[in-house]
Amino acid sequence: MVRVFSTSNVNESLSSDVFIILVVFPGVLCVTVVQSQNGLRVTYSRTKICAIKGATVELSCVYMYPSTRNSPSTVDKSFWFTKEQNNECVDLTTDSQYADRVMHKCVGTRCTLRITNLRESDSAKYKFRLISNQLNGRYTDEPGVLLYVTDPDLKVQEITSYLKCHSSCPLPYHYSYVWYENGQEMPAVRYSSYSGPSVYKSYTCALKRFEDFPSPPVCAKGKTCNKVTYAVRAICASKGSSVAISCTYNSYGRIISKSWFSPGLSHHSGYHMRPEDLSRDPRYTGRLQVFDNEMGHTTLSISALNESDSAQYRFKFRTERSGWRSDVHGTTLTVTALQVQVTRIAAHQFYIEAELRCHSSCSEASRLPYGWFKNGKQLILQDKSSYNDFFCLEDEISCALKGHEGFPSPSVYAPKVTSVLLNPPGEIMENYSVTLTCSTDANPAANYTWYKKNGDSDFQPFSEEPQLVYSSIQSSDSGEYYCAAENELGRRESGHVIINIQHAPKHPSVSVIPLDEIMEGSPVTLTCKSDANPAATNTWYKEGKSLVEGKEGIYYFTSIRSMDSGIYSCKSENKYGQRNSSRLLIDVQYAPRLPTVSSSPAVEIMEGSMVNLTCSSDANPAAKYTWYKIDENTPIASGRIFTINDIGSEHSGSYLCEAHNKRGCRNSTLHLVVVSDSRTSVTVGSLTVIFLVIMLLAIFLLIRRKMSSKETNQTGKRADNKGQLNMDLVHENSSASAHGQPDEEQEDLYYASVSFSKNKEDPIYYNVVQAKLTRPTNKKEKDEDEEEDEDEEEDEDDVEYTVVNVKSANAISELRCQEKVEDSSALYSTITK
Missing domain, CATH: 2.60.40 (Immunoglobulin-like)
Known part of the structure; x- marks a missing residue:
């Protein structure tokens, strides 16, 4: 229960109110005078607390601050403290002395500080601080809580027929107790009181979990008994120093044996634990002495202490009847x-x-x-x-x-030489487990920082652990590493370690230059790239057939051809594996090749029949076809096949097929001869008569040759030459027309031979042939030609010759072709712009 009495009405001149706080706890009555500042005040539950080392204690208080409905007040921060630095209070939760041992908690206006594992150094005055910017103040109330941490400081008091375990420090009710009789624990007794002590026996008590600090032994009913009393319960000594552990002892009977021992250094013999006399322990040889200078007093001295000497030391003796057992704790030595x-x-x-x-x-x-x-x-x-x-x-x-x-x-x-250890050493495969360890010699222990460099970038810190562990290292982890070790006295950096992750080729890619359409005759470069370590060997394939291999992965066409079109792919391979790229289509574009032209039917073309003229050319992109008649500039048809239905004599002549695409054009010609049915019958009869005449003439010439007539022979030769000349001329013209000589090899001047029937109303046939014009070179030849012409006129009265001067069809076609390519190029460039 807490009662607060105000005295502000007694003296109004005071700048702050004065409160008398009456604190009533079970068995405790505290009166605290507290002054309030700006209306703030703190009430501590207890102002003095005694606690046992190793135990847990709670300090609590309640604070109050002025607040109205229209202007509520708040506390911005609150904490407990014992120290001040630079005129500032140090929050206990940030004090290294209390690390992991304190906890501050507030529920409403009640705040509690819990301290665990108490030490003697925790003995201090603890105060509570409030900070409220709204009230313009930092407030610490008085008097705080005075905490005193000590040993249990137990004593056994004999009260009539029972014994009472008592401490100078108030103990909570929840503690359990341990009782010893002649140094031997009595497990059945767990309370602070023990009834029925026996005469001539000694009794000792201790708190449960604090058995290291038992009370001094007491003889029941003031009689003589066996007991051992240690001068101190705990000793802390520095390494290399010496220590003396003393105790006094009484015996009920004559002592037979006595010794110092340490339970932690005892050994087993059968089913019993038998203590070992330290004077016979080889670890203490030359360092241990026992002094019994006076009756009932003994001292154990240990010199050149080291950490392994940290232990509990006890003294025991035996008498003729009984003795002092070893359950009661002796003196604990800690060597640091x-x-x-x-x-x-x-x-x-x-x-x-x-x-x-x-x-x-x-x-x-x-x-x-x-x-x-x-x-x-x-x-x-x-x-x-x-x-x-x-x-x-x-x-x-x-x-x-x-x-x-x-x-x-x-x-x-400061840190000495700092190094990096790579495990495993040597080549590192992708997906392997890799550990990098940074090590140095430093005291105080060094803190580590790892740095990594990727490519041309600067080193960047990315870890503060002594080890870098990659459970499955990746190629992205490749780079240059080093670590730095640093403590309060300095910093050192390690050497650099390069991590080079080996792996099979990944994601091979192919590319082609130029990126747009590929023209025949242009240079072309195919490039194959892949992510591989070590570098991969690249092999190019066309339609599954290997072309070339090399680390550069580049395949050159200095002048690509149409036959190089196809599907290409690349294979990247190193000692860890291989990978195939995606497929790449190379499509080489070129102008039309020289077209081939043909007619169907191909032999005699009868008047009134149907004729298909076909034109074909190899081209990429596919060629378009336009048909012209030699003596006409306007196209007469388009498409690969030109069909003439019900052909007549007017269709006779030379036809030109022009194949073109956006890359160029080429052309070829075809000569048509149209024959009528009546002309065919006359021609067959004429051929029969001519054949008979030739046969008779041959017989006649044979007879004349036998007569060896010189004049007749000369006449026969002239007639024979004339016939041969006419046949050669017809053969030459027919051959040139049938084989379709290229336009560029034909002259601009042609003969047109036109035959008519004697009956003008009934035309027999129209025969259009091409014949070269042969010019006489001298007078003799000219006279002979004139004679031959006279003879031919006599034989063929119906034949008339007309010389026609025709402009070159090739020149016209080339101009037309150039215009089409330019138009096509312009159109193409406009589309792809």
Whole structure:
């Protein structure tokens, strides 16, 4: 129950209110006078608390602050503290002395501080602070809570017929107790009182979980009994120093044997634990002595202490009747090494300035003189626990207790050589497990930072662990690594390690230059690329057939041809595997090749029949076809096949097929001869008569040759030559027309031979043939030609010759072709713009 009485009405001149706080707890009555500031006030539940080392304690308080409905007040922050630095209170939750041992919690206006695993150093005055910017104040109420941490300090009191375990420090009701009779535990007794003690026996009590601090033994009913009383329950000593552990003892009967032992160093014999006399332990040879200078008093001395000497030491004896057993705890010895702590440091470019302190967890060591060592040499300093100096990265500093210089503290120094260990070493395959370990020698222990460089970028920190563990390393983890080790005294960097992840080829890709359409005759480059380590060997394939291989993966066409069109692919391969690329289509474009023209039917074309003229050309893109008649400029048809239905004599003549695409054009000609039916019958009869005439003439010439007439022979030769000339001329013209000589090989001047029947009303046939014009070169030849012409006129009265001068069909076609290509190119470029 808490009662608050205000005295503000007694003295109105006071700047703050004064409260008398009456705190009533079961068995506790506290009266605290508290002043309020700006209306803030704090009430502590208890102002003094006694607690046992290793236990848990809770400090609590309730705070109040002014608040109205229209202007509510709030507390921005609250915490507990014991220290002040730079005029600021240090929150206990941030104090390293209380690390992981304190917890602050507020529920409404009630706040609690819990401290676990109490130490003697926790003994202090604890205050609660409120911070409220709204009320313009930081408020700490008085008097706070005074906490005193101590041993249980138990005593056994004999009250008539029972024994009472009592502590000078108020103990909570929930504690359990342990009782010993003649040094042997009595498991059945668990309360603070024990009834029915026996005469001539000693009794000792302790708190459960604090058996290290039992009460001194007491003889029941004031009689003589067996008991051992230790001078101290715990001793803390520095490594290398000496310690003396003492106790007094009484016996009920004559002592037969006595010894010092340590339960942790005892050995088993059968089913029983038998303590071992430390004087026979080889680990203490030359370091242990036992002194029994006076009756009932013994001392165990151990010199040159080390950490392994930390243990509990007990004394036991036997008498003729009984003795002192070993269950009661004796003296606990803790041996700690000295430590050099860095309390202040200032870093400069080439050195540091630091203040060091020689520290021991034993409070006794703080009262002893020290010696300091720098790089193994003792410094001439006062016997202080602190040391201030300038240090380099290579300096090593240690301290020792005076007189125990052979047992110095571990040296403190900046990190020495820092290295990176790669596991496994050698080649690293993708998806393997890889560990990089950064190591150095440093005291205090170094903190590590890893740096990585990718490509041309700068090194970037990315981890602060001593190890980098890649459970399944990837190619993206490749790069240059190093680590830095740093402590309070300096920093060192390791050498650089390059991680090169090996893997089979990945994602091969193919490309072609030029990117747009490929023209025949142009240079073309195919490139194959893949992500591989080591570099892959690249092989090009066309339609499944290998072309070339090499690390560069480049295939050149200096002048690509149409036959190079097809589907290409690339295979990338190294010692870890292979991978095929996607397929690449190469489509080579070219102008039309020389067209081939034909007619169907191909032999005699009868008047009135149907004729198909066909034109074909190899081209990419596919060619378009246009038909012209030689003596006409206007196209007469388009398409690969030109069909003439009901052909007549007017269709006779030369036809030109022009194949063209956007890359160019070519043309070819075809000559048509149309024959009528009546002309065919006359021609057959004429051929028969001519054949008979030739046969008779041959017989006649044979007879004349036998007569050896010179005049007749000459006449026969002339007639024969004339016939041969006419036949050759007809054969030559027919051959030239049938074989379709190219336009560029034909002359611009042609003969047109036109035959008519004698009956003008009944035309027999129209025969249009091409014949070269032969010009006479001298007078003799000219006279012979005139004679031959006269003879031919006599034989063929119906034949008339007309010389026609025709403009070159090829020249016209080339101009027309050039115009079409230009138009096509312009159209194409407009589309792809």
